[in-house]
Amino acid sequence: MSESFSMNTPLTAADGVPLKTRLQQQRRMRQLKALLLVLPLALFLLLTFLVPIATLLTRSVDNPEVVSVLRETTQALKPWDGKSLPAVAVYDALSRDLQRAQAEKTVPDAAKRLNMEQSGFRSLLQKTARKIPLAPEAGQSTRDAFIALDERWGDVSHWQVIARNGSSWTPYYLMSSLDLRQGADGKPELVPEDERAFLSIFGRTLWMSFWVTVWCLALGYPLAYWLATLPTRKSNLLMILVLLPFWTSVLVRVASWIVLLQSEGLVNGALLWLGIVDAPLELAFNRTGVYIAMVHILLPFVILPAYSVMKSIPPSYMRAAISLGDHPFAAFWKIYFPQTIAGVAAGALLVFIMCIGYYITPALLGSPQEQMVSYYVAFYTNVTINWGMAAALGSLLLLATLLLYGLYSRLVGANRLSLG
Amino acid sequence: MADEVLVSFRGVQKSYDGESLIVKNLDLDIRRGEFLTLLGPSGSGKTTCLMMLAGFETPSHGEIHFDGKLLNHIPPHKRNIGMVFQNYALFPHMTVAENLAYPLTLRKMGKSEIADRVKNGLAMVRLESLGHRYPGQLSGGQQQRVALARALVFEPKLVLMDEPLGALDKQLREHMQLEIKHLHERLGVTVVYVTHDQGEALTMSDRVAVFKDGIIQQIDTASTLYESPANSFVANFIGENNTLRGEVVDLAGELCDVRLHDGALVKARRVAMLGSGEVTSMSVRPERVRLNAAAAGCENRLQARLMEFIYLGDHVRLRMEVAGQGGFIVKVPVGEVDAAWQVGDMMDVGWMARDVRALDALAA
Numbered sequence: 001m002s003e004s005f006s007m008n009t010p011l012t013a014a015d016g017v018p019l020k021t022r023l024q025q026q027r028r029m030r031q032l033k034a035l036l037l038v039l040p041l042a043l044f045l046l047l048t049f050l051v052p053i054a055t056l057l058t059r060s061v062d063n064p065e066v067v068s069v070l071r072e073t074t075q076a077l078k079p080w081d082g083k084s085l086p087a088v089a090v091y092d093a094l095s096r097d098l099q100r101a102q103a104e105k106t107v108p109d110a111a112k113r114l115n116m117e118q119s120g121f122r123s124l125l126q127k128t129a130r131k132i133p134l135a136p137e138a139g140q141s142t143r144d145a146f147i148a149l150d151e152r153w154g155d156v157s158h159w160q161v162i163a164r165n166g167s168s169w170t171p172y173y174l175m176s177s178l179d180l181r182q183g184a185d186g187k188p189e190l191v192p193e194d195e196r197a198f199l200s201i202f203g204r205t206l207w208m209s210f211w212v213t214v215w216c217l218a219l220g221y222p223l224a225y226w227l228a229t230l231p232t233r234k235s236n237l238l239m240i241l242v243l244l245p246f247w248t249s250v251l252v253r254v255a256s257w258i259v260l261l262q263s264e265g266l267v268n269g270a271l272l273w274l275g276i277v278d279a280p281l282e283l284a285f286n287r288t289g290v291y292i293a294m295v296h297i298l299l300p301f302v303i304l305p306a307y308s309v310m311k312s313i314p315p316s317y318m319r320a321a322i323s324l325g326d327h328p329f330a331a332f333w334k335i336y337f338p339q340t341i342a343g344v345a346a347g348a349l350l351v352f353i354m355c356i357g358y359y360i361t362p363a364l365l366g367s368p369q370e371q372m373v374s375y376y377v378a379f380y381t382n383v384t385i386n387w388g389m390a391a392a393l394g395s396l397l398l399l400a401t402l403l404l405y406g407l408y409s410r411l412v413g414a415n416r417l418s419l420g
Numbered sequence: 421m422a423d424e425v426l427v428s429f430r431g432v433q434k435s436y437d438g439e440s441l442i443v444k445n446l447d448l449d450i451r452r453g454e455f456l457t458l459l460g461p462s463g464s465g466k467t468t469c470l471m472m473l474a475g476f477e478t479p480s481h482g483e484i485h486f487d488g489k490l491l492n493h494i495p496p497h498k499r500n501i502g503m504v505f506q507n508y509a510l511f512p513h514m515t516v517a518e519n520l521a522y523p524l525t526l527r528k529m530g531k532s533e534i535a536d537r538v539k540n541g542l543a544m545v546r547l548e549s550l551g552h553r554y555p556g557q558l559s560g561g562q563q564q565r566v567a568l569a570r571a572l573v574f575e576p577k578l579v580l581m582d583e584p585l586g587a588l589d590k591q592l593r594e595h596m597q598l599e600i601k602h603l604h605e606r607l608g609v610t611v612v613y614v615t616h617d618q619g620e621a622l623t624m625s626d627r628v629a630v631f632k633d634g635i636i637q638q639i640d641t642a643s644t645l646y647e648s649p650a651n652s653f654v655a656n657f658i659g660e661n662n663t664l665r666g667e668v669v670d671l672a673g674e675l676c677d678v679r680l681h682d683g684a685l686v687k688a689r690r691v692a693m694l695g696s697g698e699v700t701s702m703s704v705r706p707e708r709v710r711l712n713a714a715a716a717g718c719e720n721r722l723q724a725r726l727m728e729f730i731y732l733g734d735h736v737r738l739r740m741e742v743a744g745q746g747g748f749i750v751k752v753p754v755g756e757v758d759a760a761w762q763v764g765d766m767m768d769v770g771w772m773a774r775d776v777r778a779l780d781a782l783a784a
Binding site: 293320321324325 | 463474475476496497498499500501502503505508509510511512513523526527570574580706774
């Protein structure tokens with residue numbers, strides 16, 4: 001009896017409101033307060049992080065120029081089979097589009113975009129636009145008039161380029177970033193060998209990043225171990241030395257490496273003076289210099305997470321393994337090292353990710369053979385103002401990073417990622 | 421057999437900084453099969469002794485022999501001594517069974533033998549079903565049992581334990597004390613156990629070595645330590661103790677007369693080599709003090725003022741002032757408490773001369 005009573009009658013608070021409702025109200029209030037506290041940061045992240053990334057990703061496939069300038073032409077090309085010359089109506093549409101574009105001064109936008117895919121298109125379009133409206137002679141169609149003006153208008157490939165850009169989205173930039181193009185049959189194919197560039201740049205970026213990471217690990221792991229085993233007072237002092245480079249800008253550090261490493265630099269001077277070498281070593285403006293400077297700059301990113309993980313491993317683990325009969329070296333490898341993997345992998349991942357986006361060190365200390373993807377991002381952004389290509393390269397870098405992170409969390413487990 | 425020496429320290433000294441000795445001239449024999457506890461406050465050198473025995477510290481001077489061999493230059497991984505640590509030190513990336521198999525694999529045992537021994541090891545600490553778990557999935561008590569099993573599974577002659585129960589709560593600690601004690605009795609292995617908890621030391625040990633400032637103050641069985649402390653430090657460190665300070669006025673064989681500050685005379689056993697006129701600290705255990713009528717037959721009888729009444733369920737502690745010295749504790753079973761006692765009452769306290777020991781003078 002009493003049981004059914006307690007089950008059927010909802011408990012109420014002192015003022016008669018059901019307890020559940022009251023609890024929910026309180027919980028909602030707490031959540032609201034928490035939300036308000038988080039809101040500024042969330043907005044900041046949205047505006048400075050998520051929106052730019054989203055814009056970057058859209059930019060890499062965005063293709064508004066041709067569609068907006070040659071609106072009627074692209075519309076008219078929709079039913080075209082892509083093999084024979086387009087119908088006269090298409091030429092009429094192009095004539096009208098160009099006339100309007102000439103008035104709106106938007107011809108160069110479309111001309112530049114089309115020129116990317118077929119060189120010479122810029123001059124063709126601008127020349128045609130200046131002559132518009134064409135006055136076809138008697139018995140001549142608009143098509144004949146166009147071809148009479150420039151025989152390239154009778155070439156199917158030029159029309160294919162326009163048709164391909166009939167959508168406001170294009171895979172062109174992304175494909176170009178991977179040395180791919182749309183073949184005549186519309187399927188992706190590799191560009192001719194002498195035009196290929198980006199695959200080898202991506203390969204070089206990954207290869208150099210790999211070696212910088214390996215060197216950082218090889219130098220950073222023993223140092224972190226040493227720091228972790230020292231008494232706190234000494235290790236703090238040394239940790240300041242590790243962090244000291246952070247207090248100067250990367251630019252200054254790279255510049256000082258140039259001073260040190262160039263042919264008449266301090267390092268070569270010392271080596272010559274000591275008689276270790278007869279002629280100055282080539283240390284700067286090649287891959288060696290880039291490796292030296294990048295390892296130096298990125299080393300703390302391996303040391304810090306490794307150190308923090310090692311610091312949390314009490315010495316009794318090694319002692320236990322040794323007391324059980326294991327040789328200290330074997331015990332280190334079997335007991336100590338596995339426990340540091342999470343921190344070391346985090347550091348390595350961090351270094352690798354920073355490497356593949358590195359710009360300033362290769363730009364200043366490397367020859368053209370050392371330039372990595374980010375150099376070309378800067379090149380397309382600042383020099384040729386081709387934001388589509390810059391965004392596409394950036395997106396591919398982002399994708400590479402995400403893939404690496406995915407791989408890492410499969411191997412080590414993301415929840416074990418320890419950045420100290 | 422029982423008296424055969426397994427480990428001996430001879431003139432062992434240890435210094436970390438070259439200025440002060442953390443272990444001063446240690447001579448210690450550990451008998452085969454005994455449970456020896458090194459007891460002392462922190463910094464007294466007991467852990468350093470254990471680490472020298474394990475091989476993680478080297479003596480600055482002196483020799484350590486183990487089973488007839490000089491141990492000084494044998495590296496720790498060849499000593500074949502089991503060790504249990506306070507934080508268990510179970511390898512977190514290995515399962516319980518893998519942890520136990522670790523020392524066995526190193527000893528190149530066959531697969532089936534390892535499996536058998538791991539199984540027996542787990543059965544020994546009653547964790548048969550947890551072999552596949554990782555240490556992080558076990559409770560503190562379970563982890564410590566695994567650590568025990570791991571230190572015993574390769575059948576070392578000697579097992580060292582460095583405050584193994586320090587991280588456990590009180591109830592579990594008391595349970596584990598008995599468990600370790602029974603394991604020791606069953607296996608007959610020699611155990612050297614370090615702790616700063618005197619209750620733990622008294623419960624488990626065959627002998628206890630009390631350390632202070634790098635010197636063994638006394639090494640004896642638990643009851644001897646408690647009933648016959650050799651000096652004031654041991655008397656105060658082990659169990660509860662009442663100290664009365666006074667001056668020796670007369671020597672009479674085993675006994676001596678001591679004058680307290682208020683002039684009262686106390687007959688005590690002369691333990692320290694004291695001369696007439698020297699200052700002494702006398703030690704009386706609280707449960708040896710008798711009150712009022714019961715005190716009638718005692719050689720020593722004094723007046724005391726009841727200062728505080730502390731009820732503890734099974735007994736009552738009376739804090740009293742005796743001969744002008746406060747903090748004198750008397751334990752009375754609840755059944756013997758007189759309801760008429762009031763704070764401020766004057767009472768007779770008394771104790772037998774054999775129950776009070778005149779020891780070296782404690783710094784006041």
